[in-house]
Structure formats: structure tokens, C-alpha cells
Amino acid sequence: MKLLQKLAILADAAKYDASCASSGSIKRDSLGSKGIGSTTSMGICHSYAPDGRCISLLKILLTNVCIYDCAYCINRLSSNVARARFSPDEVVNLTLDFYRRNYIEGLFLSSGIIRNPDYTMEQLVTVARTLRETHQFNGYIHLKTIPDADPRLIHEAGLYADRLSINIELPTEAGLKTLAPEKDTRAIESSMLRLRSGIEESRAYRKQLTGKSRRSTLAPVSAHPTAPVASRAQPGKPHAGRHFAPGGQSTQMIVGADDADDLTILRKSHQLYDHYGLRRVYYSAFSPIPDPSHRLPAKAPPLVREHRLYQADWLLRFYGFSVNEIAPDGQPMLDLDIDPKLAWALRHRECFPVDINRASKEQLLRVPGLGPRNVARILSSRRHNRLRLQDLARLRLSLPKIKPFIVALDHKPQHSGMESPALKRQLMGDSAPIQGSLF
Amino acid sequence: MPTVIDISPEAGFETWQTIARHLLTRGIPPGEVLWQTTGTDDLFSGETREPGTCSTGRLTAELVPSQTPQTRFRVSKAFIQLAKAVAAHRDPARFDLLYTLLWRWVHGEKHLLSQHTEPLVHRCQTMEKAVRRDMHKMKAFVRFREVRFAEHEKADALYIAWFEPTHYIVKPVSSFFKARFHGMNWTIVTPYQTVHWYQETLRFTEGGSRSDVPEYDAMEDAWRLYYASIFNPARLKLKAMQAEMPKKYWKGLPEATLIQPLTQMSAPRMEYMLATEPSRVGNIHEKSRFRRQDWLSHKELK
Numbered sequence: 001m002k003l004l005q006k007l008a009i010l011a012d013a014a015k016y017d018a019s020c021a022s023s024g025s026i027k028r029d030s031l032g033s034k035g036i037g038s039t040t041s042m043g044i045c046h047s048y049a050p051d052g053r054c055i056s057l058l059k060i061l062l063t064n065v066c067i068y069d070c071a072y073c074i075n076r077l078s079s080n081v082a083r084a085r086f087s088p089d090e091v092v093n094l095t096l097d098f099y100r101r102n103y104i105e106g107l108f109l110s111s112g113i114i115r116n117p118d119y120t121m122e123q124l125v126t127v128a129r130t131l132r133e134t135h136q137f138n139g140y141i142h143l144k145t146i147p148d149a150d151p152r153l154i155h156e157a158g159l160y161a162d163r164l165s166i167n168i169e170l171p172t173e174a175g176l177k178t179l180a181p182e183k184d185t186r187a188i189e190s191s192m193l194r195l196r197s198g199i200e201e202s203r204a205y206r207k208q209l210t211g212k213s214r215r216s217t218l219a220p221v222s223a224h225p226t227a228p229v230a231s232r233a234q235p236g237k238p239h240a241g242r243h244f245a246p247g248g249q250s251t252q253m254i255v256g257a258d259d260a261d262d263l264t265i266l267r268k269s270h271q272l273y274d275h276y277g278l279r280r281v282y283y284s285a286f287s288p289i290p291d292p293s294h295r296l297p298a299k300a301p302p303l304v305r306e307h308r309l310y311q312a313d314w315l316l317r318f319y320g321f322s323v324n325e326i327a328p329d330g331q332p333m334l335d336l337d338i339d340p341k342l343a344w345a346l347r348h349r350e351c352f353p354v355d356i357n358r359a360s361k362e363q364l365l366r367v368p369g370l371g372p373r374n375v376a377r378i379l380s381s382r383r384h385n386r387l388r389l390q391d392l393a394r395l396r397l398s399l400p401k402i403k404p405f406i407v408a409l410d411h412k413p414q415h416s417g418m419e420s421p422a423l424k425r426q427l428m429g430d431s432a433p434i435q436g437s438l439f
Numbered sequence: 440m441p442t443v444i445d446i447s448p449e450a451g452f453e454t455w456q457t458i459a460r461h462l463l464t465r466g467i468p469p470g471e472v473l474w475q476t477t478g479t480d481d482l483f484s485g486e487t488r489e490p491g492t493c494s495t496g497r498l499t500a501e502l503v504p505s506q507t508p509q510t511r512f513r514v515s516k517a518f519i520q521l522a523k524a525v526a527a528h529r530d531p532a533r534f535d536l537l538y539t540l541l542w543r544w545v546h547g548e549k550h551l552l553s554q555h556t557e558p559l560v561h562r563c564q565t566m567e568k569a570v571r572r573d574m575h576k577m578k579a580f581v582r583f584r585e586v587r588f589a590e591h592e593k594a595d596a597l598y599i600a601w602f603e604p605t606h607y608i609v610k611p612v613s614s615f616f617k618a619r620f621h622g623m624n625w626t627i628v629t630p631y632q633t634v635h636w637y638q639e640t641l642r643f644t645e646g647g648s649r650s651d652v653p654e655y656d657a658m659e660d661a662w663r664l665y666y667a668s669i670f671n672p673a674r675l676k677l678k679a680m681q682a683e684m685p686k687k688y689w690k691g692l693p694e695a696t697l698i699q700p701l702t703q704m705s706a707p708r709m710e711y712m713l714a715t716e717p718s719r720v721g722n723i724h725e726k727s728r729f730r731r732q733d734w735l736s737h738k739e740l741k
Contacts, residue, residue: 004664011668029618038619044579047694048684049669050702052676059669067729077728078721097658098665100598100623101583116734136622148731182729287673303674380553391556 001084007094009084013064013075014110017167018252018282022056022105022140025162025247035136036099037106039162043140044105057140058098059108062086062123066112070169070180071293072257072286075112078293085114088126095131099139106140106162107131113146113182121149121157128160132242142247147187151194155244158198163247163279166191171268175258179295192276195249200277202244248279255309256301257286263332266312266323273317283309308334315341318372319365337428342368345405346420355407357386368427369401401427441473446534448476449607449631452526459538463512469539476531512545517552524567529606536563573606578615580688581627584656598625601652602691609634613641628652659693666694672705 023043030036045054061075063085069077086094095107109127113120124143131137143161145154158164166188170176173185251272253265269281285306286296312334315321319341326340327333328347335343345352345368354363356378364375374395381387386409393399404413404423418426444458462472522541525533540563544551554560583598598620604612609632616627617636626635628647635642680698689695 004661007661008664008668011665015669015671030621031618032621034622036620036622038615044575045683046579047666047692048680049666049671050677050680050698050705051671051674052679053671053674054683055666055669058665065723067723067727069728076721077723077725080720080722083722094661098662100620101585101656101658101662102581102600102620103658103662113729116729139619148735182731184731287671300673377555381555384550384554385556387556394556394561 003090003094006084006086006090007060009082010061010064010086011059013061013081013112014059014108016074016284016287017059017108017110017144018284019108019142019165019250019280020054020056020059021142021163021250021280023247024279025140026243028138030136030138033136033138035138036096037137037139039105039138039140046103046105056105057108057142058095058104058106060086060091060094060110062088062091062109062111062120062127063114064112065114067115068113068180068182070183071295072169072179072254076293088123088130091127092130092135095139096135096137099137104139106142108142108144110144117146117148118150118153121146121153125153125157125160128157132160140247145191145195147184147191154191154194155198158195158202158244159242161245161247163250164195164245165250165252166195167252168268168272168281169252169254170258171253171260171265172258175260179257189276192249192251192272192278195245196276198244199246199248202246206243249276250278250280250282252282252284255283255285255306257296259297261327261332262305262309262312262334263323263327263329265309266316266327269313270316270323281313283313302336304336305334308336308340312340315344320362338424339368341366342401342424342427346424349420352405353407353413354405356392357382357407357409367402367405369398369405441471442467443473443475444534445475448529448531450476450526450534451607451610452523455522455526455534455537458534459541460512462538463541463545469535469542472535472538474531474534474538476534512541514541514544515549515552518544521552521563521567523611524570525563527570527607527611528566530566533566536566570606570608570611573604574608574612574615576688577602577604577608577612580684580691581616582691582693583625584653585658586653595624598623599652600625600627601647601649602627602629603687604629607631610643613643617641656693663694663697667697667701670701672701672708675702675705677702 021043022039023041025039025041027039027041029038043056045056047055049055063083064075064081065083065085066073066075067077073079074081091107091109095104098104099106107127109124111120111124128141128143131141140163141161142163142165143157145157145164145166147166154164168188169180169183176183176185253268255265265283272278272281283306285301285303287300312326315326316323321341321344325344334340338346345366351363351366354367356364356367361375361379364370364378365372370378374397377395378387378392381391385391388410389399389403389408392402392408403411404418404427406413442462446454446458518541522537525537536559540551540559543559551557551560555564581600581602583600586597586599588597609627609629613627613634613636616625616634620636622638624637626633628651630648631646633644633647635644684692689698
């Protein structure tokens with residue numbers, strides 16, 4: 001099969017993995033070397049697809065042959081999809097050819113499972129090792145990690161990759177057992193824990209060093225006899241000065257393939273962030289796939305549900321909300337019509353209006369329409385003058401959205417007595433519909 | 440009589456800084472400075488001015504006497520960052536705006552930059568944002584094409600790109616490309632300036648045109664194919680896409696020609712997928728199915 005044919009099949013097969021970030025790793029470049037590649041803290045989107053998604057990496061599967069039979073996956077054993085397989089060298093060359101032309105920031109590599117988890121993981125690691133060692137490639141690499149693979153292979157993967165990820169797939173153990181019989185919740189979570197130790201040890205070791213020596217840091221050798229196997233140096237293997245997954249780890253949850261409600265999903269996310277120090281949880285609305293299994297629900301969830309979960313996830317991580325505030329008992333599904341922050345504000349009118357000239361940072365973060373950046377700008381601007389509505393307008397805030405909830409030097413909410421349902425209707429009238437639709 | 444400054448419309452931070460220091464040292468307030476970017480006076484007056492001479496009250500960066508003791512003015516790092524960005528903006532008013540900001544900063548308004556809603560600060564910070572966004576887009580959308588010289592089989596390839604930035608950002612953005620493509624020979628041609636890297640030092644030459652760059656590259660088919668394959672037809676968000684990838688960049692992006700056909704095909708593709716009966720038989724044999732417990736026990740025995 002020709003290279004272009006393989007590329008078409010294996011890029012198509014990879015599109016259901018939502019993670020696309022090339023950000024969050026340590027800063028690195030090729031100055032002083034004959035290689036190419038650099039990383040930036042924010043990441044760069046080199047292109048955008050008509051689905052609005054950023055394209056920053058070459059995201060492909062090494063192969064879409066798979067001996068697992070996960071119901072939601074287009075590449076499962078019982079699917080009829082056309083199959084293909086790259087050799088590691090083909091992936092290496094494709095990555096370098098695209099990178100040289102500035103099409104991409106790096107590589108995202110996953111794979112169907114062939115032969116067994118160890119064999120597959122070894123193939124993935126070979127690609128990353130070849131890029132780093134043979135070609136002095138310093139761009140971004142994200143490797144998918146297979147939970148049952150040998151810890152030594154996972155450790156090696158971490159030395160070459162910026163980010164590693166293992167998909168939790170479903171928020172409940174029961175859900176996973178039903179839809180992905182070859183996967184095991186315990187194996188997944190213990191691998192996440194192992195990754196966490198490796199990442200944190202490497203980070204702590206890095207912090208100890210200063211200045212120039214940081215660049216040639218060796219991965220930490222754990223002297224502690226009870227340290228997890230993954231973080232121990234392997235005897236006889238040179239480390240070539242590498243950190244362990246400096247971009248951390250992430251995961252993906254499929255939404256709407258089982259009957260888990262949003263409260264269950266968010267509780268799981270919170271637990272994952274808390275126990276495993278994940279950088280991101282991605283929520284992938286179960287998308288109609290060609291040739292779906294009979295074990296799946298007949299109808300896919302509305303796309304906007306995925307959008308609301310991302311918004312809720314942001315509230316957990318950046319706005320100081322708790323899971324129960326976002327999805328209270330009695331309302332385990334997020335409102336699809338309005339964002340979860342506005343929904344919370346409408347349930348808690350007693351917390352408003354907030355005086356933008358006097359309120360604390362935490363109080364300001366609760367105002368619908370105010371994000372962390374603008375809250376910071378308000379806090380710094382108001383040290384020098386009292387803020388009026390026109391000052392807020394200059395910050396490019398949506399005044400109609402904010403006005404009912406704040407007090408400024410020249411403004412008080414007009415209808416503070418307005419009941420929440422009426423206020424909700426009024427605010428919805430102002431905003432455009434979120435979900436893009438097919439014509 | 441105002442001090443007239445002749446300054447090239449493409450002048451950047453260093454040029455502005457030299458002149459600004461000179462003006463500050465002489466205590467010339469912003470209201471008495473006229474920043475002239477067009478140079479029309481020379482054309483109409485018919486005067487030929489020798490380089491290095493100075494007609495009364497006119498000044499260019501080269502004419503700033505180097506022997507004059509310049510008082511060192513301390514400004515914050517944040518101010519320098521802002522000034523470097525604003526100086527790359529295409530608005531000719533930038534020199535005056537920056538000098539006014541500098542004057543006020545130096546004369547006591549040290550917290551100016553945190554007053555985000557103050558009109559002058561707001562205007563400068565808006566320009567800064569525009570320049571940073573332009574630089575970010577240039578890092579994202581420059582597309583190199585490979586040129587190999589047939590006579591030398593082992594010769595290094597050369598990578599050339601054509602790009603049309605909105606602001607004068609070639610110099611500021613070149614360090615990014617040098618750090619990323621250090622082991623590669625490359626050239627980026629823009630209408631007002633060209634930058635070269637042949638693995639020793641960055642060189643800047645005059646601007647060029649689209650025809651200076653090859654029209655085709657062998658990998659572009661693979662890239663277009665990748666772009667088409669990665670797109671999920673179940674989701675269309677054209678507005679979001681265009682917000683980040685404005686149409687003005689589409690000419691330089693090989694994948695842009697696919698946007699319309701992909702968009703039009705998405706509905707029919709979706710209908711086809713939903714109409715297809717799920718198959719009962721896969722194309723991998725059931726006996727290959729992974730038997731986890733067997734494999735785990737087998738590993739333990741080894």
C-alpha cells in the first residue's frame with residue numbers, strides 16, 4: 001500500500017482522539033544543534049479544520065489494526081474499516097518532512113493494539129527514540145500509553161515524549177466493562193499513578209538545578225527502594241539528558257456512549273485531576289462512527305453537551321467552583337441553553353450584585369462574563385481609578401451579560417428584583433446559538 | 440518651531456529608541472515633535488540632501504550625534520516589551536504615541552501601564568495585541584517549500600517561504616524561526632523585507648514578491664490529504680475556524696483550497712454514515728481477539 005493511502009486511512013482513524021495540544025511542555029529549541037524543532041509554552045495552531053479544531057500536530061495511528069473490541073471505536077476488531085500500517089521509519093520521515101515545512105509543531109502518535117500491549121508500545125517508543133536520538137528532533141511529541149505495557153517501556157516513552165496520555169474512556173467501571181471488555185479500570189488508573197510519580201520526580205529534580213545545568217538534566221535516579229519501578233534508572237541504558245514527560249499527562253472521556261450523567265462525569269474528572277495530577281481531561285462527545293456496534297445508544301448526545309462539560313471543567317480548574325456547585329443534586333445534567341457559570345449565578349442571586357470596585361478576586365470570578373484575565377485587569381486598573389461602565393467596555397466585555405450582576409461607579413442593575421427564569425430568558429435573547437449545524 | 444523627524448515607515452524599535460533618547464535628553468516634549476514617515480518634502484522641494492547633513496530642526500536616526508552625552512532613562516521591562524511590540528505596528532502614528540507614553544512615564548506616571556482603561560495606554564496595548572497576534576499567525580502560517588539542487592546529491596536542501604505580514608514583524612519574529620529551524624537553511628520573503636538563515640547568522644535583505652518562491656512542493660499533496668482526513672464531518676464550526684484562520688491568510692496555505700469542498704461534502708457524508716447498516720462481520724478474525732488474562736499470566740510465568 002502506498003504512503004499516501006496509508007496516511008489517508010491512519011489520519012482518518014486518529015481523528016476521534018480529541019487531544020491536540022502542543023502546549024504545556026518545557027521550553028526547548030535547536031540552538032547550537034544540527035537538528036530542528038522547538039517548543040513554546042502556549043503552542044501554535046498551524047491550521048484549523050472546518051470543524052473549528054486547531055491542527056498543531058501530525059496526529060496519526062501507527063496502525064488501525066486492533067485486537068481489542070471497544071464498542072465506541074471505529075478501529076475495533078469487529079469493524080469493517082479499511083486497515084493499514086506504517087513502519088516506524090515512515091512515521092519518522094513523515095513527521096520530519098511536515099515539520100521542516102512548518103505545517104506542524106510535532107507528532108501525536110497512537111495505535112491500535114497488535115500482537116500484545118508490549119509489542120505495540122515498543123513500536124511507539126521506537127518512533128520517538130529515532131526522532132530524538134537519530135535526528136535530534138526537538139519538537140513536540142505526544143505518545144499514547146498502553147496501560148498493560150511493561151513499566152520499562154512506559155518509562156522509556158516518558159524520556160522521549162513531552163506528554164503521555166492514557167484514555168480513561170468512560171466515567172464508570174461498569175461502563176468500561178460493558179463497552180471495552182479488553183480494558184481494565186484498575187490497570188488504567190495504576191498506570192496514571194505511575195506516570196504521575198515519574199512526572200513529579202522529574203520536575204522536583206529539575207527544580208533543584210539552576211541555570212545551564214538544567215538543560216542537560218538526567219532523568220532522576222530514584223534511590224528509594226520502594227519507589228515505583230518506572231522511575232528507577234535502567235542499568236546500562238544511557239539517559240541522554242532527558243526529563244520525564246515534561247508536558248504532563250492527559251486523558252479522554254467519551255460522553256454519551258453510556259448513560260452516565262454530567263455530575264458523574266464531573267466527579268470523575270475532579271477525582272482524576274486530584275489523584276493523578278492530570279493537565280487536561282478531554283471530553284469527546286460520542287460521534288456517529290461508520291459501522292457502529294449494537295451495544296451503543298441509538299442516538300448521539302447533542303454536541304453542545306460536550307461544550308458545556310468543557311466550560312464546567314474550566315470552572316473547576318480556573319474559577320474555584322466545586323463539582324456540587326456546578327451540578328447540584330437534583331440537577332445532574334448541565335443546562336444546554338446557557339453556560340454553567342450563568343446557570344450557577346441564576347441559582348444564587350443572593351451573591352449579586354458584585355461591586356467591581358470593591359469585590360474580592362473570588363467574587364469577581366463568579367460574575368457571568370468575567371474571565372480570569374479580565375478580573376486581573378480590573379484588579380490592577382481599579383488601584384488607580386474607580387471603574388465605570390465605559391472602562392469595562394474597553395476591556396471588551398459583554399456588557400449586556402454582565403450588567404445585571406454588577407455595580408460600577410455609574411451603574412446599578414436595572415432589574416435586581418427580576419426573577420431568575422425571566423432574567424435567563426432575557427440573557428438568552430442576547431446571545432447567539434452555540435451549536436454549529438449541518439446545512 | 441517643531442522638531443521634524445524623518446523616519447522610514449518600516450522603522451522599528453531600535454531606530455525609534457535612538458531618536459527618543461535624543462529627544463528626551465534635550466527635553467523636547469511630544470507636542471513639539473513631528474514624526475514624518477512619508478519623506479514627501481524631499482520629493483517636492485527638489486533638494487538633494489547629502490546623507491549626514493541636517494537641515495534645521497530635521498532629524499533622522501543616522502543624524503543623531505553619537506558624541507552627545509545621552510542621559511540614561513530607566514523604564515520598566517514591561518514598558519520595553521510594550522514599546523518593542525508597538526514599534527512594529529504599521530500605524531505611522533506609533534512613533535508619536537510611544538514617545539508620548541515614554542514622556543509621561545519618565546515624568547512621573549510610573550503606574551501608567553496598569554491603567555488599562557486610560558485612552559493612550561489602551562490604544563498602545565491594543566496595538567501591542569495586534570502585533571503579537573500578527574507574529575503568532577506568522578509563526579503558524581509560514582509554509583516552507585523545499586528546493587534541492589539536482590547537481591549535488593548530498594547538498595543540503597533549501598526551504599523558502601513567501602508570507603505577507605500585516606505589521607513590520609520580520610525582525611522580531613526571526614529569532615523564533617532561527618531557534619526552531621536551526622539545523623536547516625531557510626529564507627522567508629515578505630513584501631517589505633526578506634530574512635535568510637544559512638546556519639551562521641540571520642541576514643536581512645530587501646523585500647520581494649511571490650514569484651521569488653517556488654510554486655510547488657512534493658509534500659503539499661500529503662499535507663492536503665492529511666488535512667482532509669483529520670476533519671470530522673459530524674462537526675462544522677466555520678465561524679470559529681475563520682476567527683483563527685482569517686481568509687487573508689488562505690492564499691498562502693495549501694490546505695485552504697479544501698475548505699469549501701470539505702464543508703459542502705460534510706452533510707452528504709453524514710447522511711451516508713447514518714444510513715449505512717452496521718455490519719455484523721468485522722475484517723479481523725475473532726480468534727485474534729486479545730485475551731488479557733491469558734497474556735498477563737503468560738507474562739508472569741516468563
